[in-house]
Amino acid sequence: MRHSSATFISLAFLLANTAAYAQSKQDQADAGSNGDIVVTANRVSSLASKTPVSLTAVSGDSLRSANVTNPLRLTEIVPSLNIIRNDGLQVTLRGVSSADRTERGDPSVPILLDGVYIARRQFTEVSFFDVSRVEVLRGPQGTLYGRNTTGGVVNIITNKPESRFAAGGNLTYGNYDTLQADAFVNVPVSEKIALRASATVDKRDTYQIRAFSSPFNGGAFKKNIAGRLQLRFEPTENLNILLRADYAQLKGNPNEEVSMDNFFSSRRALSEPNAFESRVYASSSDLRRTTYAPFNWQGRSNNKFYGFEAEVNWSVGELLDITYVPSHRVFDTNINRDMNFTGTPTGNVARLDYGHGTQDSHELRIATSGSGPLKAQVGGNYFREKSDFNLCLLNLNAPYLCFARTPTIQTAYGIFGQATYSLSDQLRVTAGARYSHDMKKLTGGGTRLQQGPVYDPAVDQEFPSRAGRSWSKVTWRAGLDFDLSNLTLLYGTISTGYKAGSFNDGIDGQTPDEQLYYRPETLTSYEIGFKTRTADGALRVQGSVFYYDYRDLQLTYAGVFNGVVAGITTNAGKARVKGIELEGVLTPSPRNRVDFNASLLDAEYVEYFPSGAGNTPSLNGFPLDRSPKVAISAGYTYTLPLANTGNLQASVRSKLTSSYSLLIPTDPVTFYTQPATTKTDATLTYNAPGDRYFVQGFISNIEDIVTVSSVNTFRTSTYSEPRTYGIRVGFKI
Template sequence: MTPNLLAMSIAAIAWSATACAQVETQGDGIQEVIVTAQRTAAPESKTPVAMSVLTARQLDAIGADTPGALAARLPNTYLENSYDGLRITIRGVSNADVTEKGDPSAAFMVDGVYVARPQSQNVALYDVERVEVLRGPQGTLYGRNTTAGVVNVITKAPVGRFEGDVNAAYGSRGERKVGAMVNVPVNDVLALRAAATWNEHDAYLKNGSTTPRGLGLDRDDRAARLSARLALGKNAALLVRYEASRDDGNNDSTVPDSNFYNGIATGQPVWNGDSTDRQLTYRFNPPNTRFEQGYSHKKTSSLTTDLSWNLGPATLSWLGAHRSFDHDYLYNFYYRVAPTIALGVRQPFTGTYSQDSHELRLATNGAGPVTAQGGVYWFRERARDTYYFRDLQAVGLPPYYVFGNDPVEARSKAVFGQATVRLADGLRATAGARYTEDDKSRVGYIGYQRTAAFNAATDLRELNAGSISTDKTTWRLGLDYDLAPATLVYGSIATGYKAGGFNDGCAAGDARNGVGCPAATALPAASLTYRPETVRAYEAGVKTRFRDGRATLNVAVFHYDYRNLQLSNEVVINGRPRYETTNAGAASIRGLEADGQVLATSADRFTYALTLLDAHYASYVPDGVHSWAGVKLDRTPARTLSLGWEHRTHIKGGVLTAGAGTRASASYLLGVPQAGLKFRVPGHTESDLRLGWEPDGAPWSVLARVRNVEDKVRPMTISSSGLAVPTEPRTADVRFDYRF
């Protein structure tokens, strides 16, 4: 950690632990939020983990109805709805491999259930209780693939009272939304809850090419959830949720990176400063093909069962889930094959995915000198898919360059435990560990075909298969101390683990299902797999409430040592494009986060968040020649500052609520290491406004919102082939709610 950053960190913690250590009060103070970040219910202010919580009220106020809409409200966190799935970056750690063989670095969960595929993480957020975002490795309680952290969406469960809500919104760019919820207590032992949502909006992109097709960044999805809570006697309860959704949005939502940058061909991209209108206009006309109308059809269903049984000294719980996901799409690629040459590529795709998971956990009850929990976990995912890359004849490939996989399987099992011991009044020590075994395999082929259907007389296939088994013990040690009734000081050392995997290709002499591996295209065994990603994280923090509970401050400082950071890119091997993941040696991440809120008056609430971050490669030679040591990791601005204000005033006949928020970010990089390209995203601000009205005693309310007042866009991601996903431009909407 740099001297200035370390000094600021120490000063911030010392100030918050002394000057702000006052007793929390109720009454007009800031309401406490109960979270389950440590897998048991506890106040957020007493949970010794760096985290952010967005409640249902906050989500509705800012209009956050997809995970990608949350990012601007979360310190050191980016959630981006890319064309190929949700990209999560926490404190500079991310993952770009969204194929069937890839894993995220931050786990995305719904009601505590891990959702494996990024393409099915772009869910609609509706009837949500809260969203918990945990920053830092969570390997002990949440398992593998949580080296960066966890995003857990917690939906509302049935309650013992009748209630309902109908809402509708209409906005710019053809935005149309309708939602509804009803909760019915059938009797003393059974309560039911149903919720549904429907969302549409037109494309943000403009078509400036000669092909008459509609472009993406549009939306057309609907979802419904039915929940049932059943009391099984006095000490047990069963909660069952079933959800189904369909998404027919168009995923042709990228533009060439040249929409944002000049000088790409020279290897020195420079921000071009074009207008938002030009940056969102797709002007590429491929010289080798004619693009078709793109589409994307997703169908998702899930069944989750949560059983809790209070045994007196401890509670036994079982969380079981089954999820299925079907995806069918046609995507039109901009594909740069040389610094000054780009081709068009059409990619039809079809895939089916299913996953099952079970967790059995036993946790002690009460607040005795020792609290503990432990359990076992089992997970299985099976995928089957086919990609067709067309129009690459100019680089010596056939009309249909095919990747067919059946099956791709991932299995994981783990045993875990964690205990907290009270050492003295207000002082607690925590120790936990988790042992995980992962097995991943794929059987498939790479086809060189004249048509979509394979013809053995004219076409060729080569094996595309791999398997890897990895295991790891992750652990956590922590101390926390109640410095004052309303001030918690904590520190921890934690480790995280992300499973290893395999790349496209095959080893000489291998054969499966009648498909062999020709010696001419075989790859060295060492390049077919990559190692697990691991991290050791050191963290210290303070959570405090002061001004008689009318102000909060959370401060965290951290230092990460990453090993074998997994980075993914499209590469050309033996003249053929492949998707390859490699280990980046080492990375160092250190920083400070401070956030909180202040009730300045009975009518005014202010929120704030400051982050300082230094995240860079410690050792990395992506092309075997040029070192990237010292180069910043993607999406790691050195500084960000977020400020928010809400004013509530009672005027004749009702309550008027006005709100404003802004986030100012320093510049940051988006890197394509294999091509040696560093795209710098300039510093920027992004602001929101809202105005709401709720009549006295009336069951209805209305809320008007404007997002991205500046109307500036940036690339969220940039691929090695030159695809850039733009952020959303300025949007506005009006929402009406009726409650009963």
């Protein structure tokens, strides 16, 4: 399906102009009464309905009501968003993504925790607990959020200490022996000091069905624990200091991949030479999740992720707000995994990941707080990551094929400024820019063919890796927003994003630059949108139309380097993304609520030759990964008031997703196509008077449709959740 840019723009203006309603004054203090939400998408507090950014913000209570208990399930309620498990969480937003999970690579859509960038995606799969809200910002956020936000940002914002006593908790039990529990307590120590502690336990068995018994099958898929301790200190009315420490341990048996033959059977040649398409064939959920190869190694994971950070907010009179956020985080990984695929000399390959890393970041922002027509902020940030991560594959090219990178160092800094000036009471203009500088280097290690788990230079072979380079880029944003009425906001933006380049295995000065290094990826976005609501708040709608000019996007796949298998990243030239999004909530009465979102996406390569420029095949015109042309989600909630002032809520939600492709750009180039699917969830909840406690039954993916999440050149696949169900109870005081 192809759409001209003129058609997209015409539809956007049609949506905006038909969405204007009768005027009614609304102050920020009325946010809760009209279903609005306060967000920090522009790094300052504002109403979501008055923020000229394409965003979806979901409160913690709404996440629980929709059975969204972890980042993976955000896919069900946020338009144009796809999150999968692929050695950590890989986020795709409007077709923009990154499969590079190495310490040299970066995400194109990062996950932030309270505004702090989490560098390694292996440590982002922590279930939601004590969460205030989640903000998903679509489109490049290169000015205010900086590097690695080419496609957008997912920001998880936790609840902060309050000046009152509060406590609460939730307990979930479901099939696959799922057990989730979380709790919090908030204690006001004095008028100026408050403490908040929260913790969670998250456990479940594997979704995989194992056809053969094995002594290495044991253990739950995940057994995670996490905790957070916060202290808020307000020495004066103008100074607020928040200290936070958190810890997460992610354990379990990670053996859950299956053969791609479970999904893909038919194969047809494409119009380009040496290029093929494989489609999912019809089979049951059980067959798709079944593995037929016995395990030869016991899978174990023991990842630790912890850190300390602070947030200092200082109001200088009524003129300036100064914010300083320092952070220190530590990553420890130790994973044993049976790859469980065939086609190698031994039939089984084990994977060992182990290592240690730290990241330090500092950000300083200064924003105006006066009531004049100019709102501005300036700031700077510094980031440094040092890691010693190792990956070994057993029984592939040698007893041990190891990739030792000791250490890899990333440093980055940036300075930025953005200002909004009110030309009139209704019209505002925004301009901003950021200068970013990135440096990456690898000073030791390389690819090693070993006879044992420890490298011995006397008998083992090493292909050293030594590389380092720096990149700089200015990203910018310009926009107009206009209050068509007190209820309707129109906006238009042009913005840019940037992700630094990096390097593959090799030696600087010996390996050709075009093989060793790959360039930064950049994106220029053109977007217009609207946000509107009725006077009584019964209907709230927002929509946007956008066009992306995507250059040098970075694609990662498994290839051959020096005769051994290695991860390789290359630039794919140009891509183009066009789309329309619409989402809203209709509440015709206190008993009835309908929410909906829809996206129409046209994402394709414009210039991409996997074998090198000018060589065949050419993938010009072929789709980007995980970019369904159509995705529509709708939910209905009926609330029945009870005589005791409690209520009973019944909710059902269904999402239709059209087919999408997954690309392996090796020889031969293969597109794997996941056909269209429909998935439906339902909940039934009793809410006690005053919302003191609740009891909820839930079922997800009623159809029991298992879809492909990721594919690789080793012919293994990860997959989505099958049908799950259970009961959840919770309380708060």
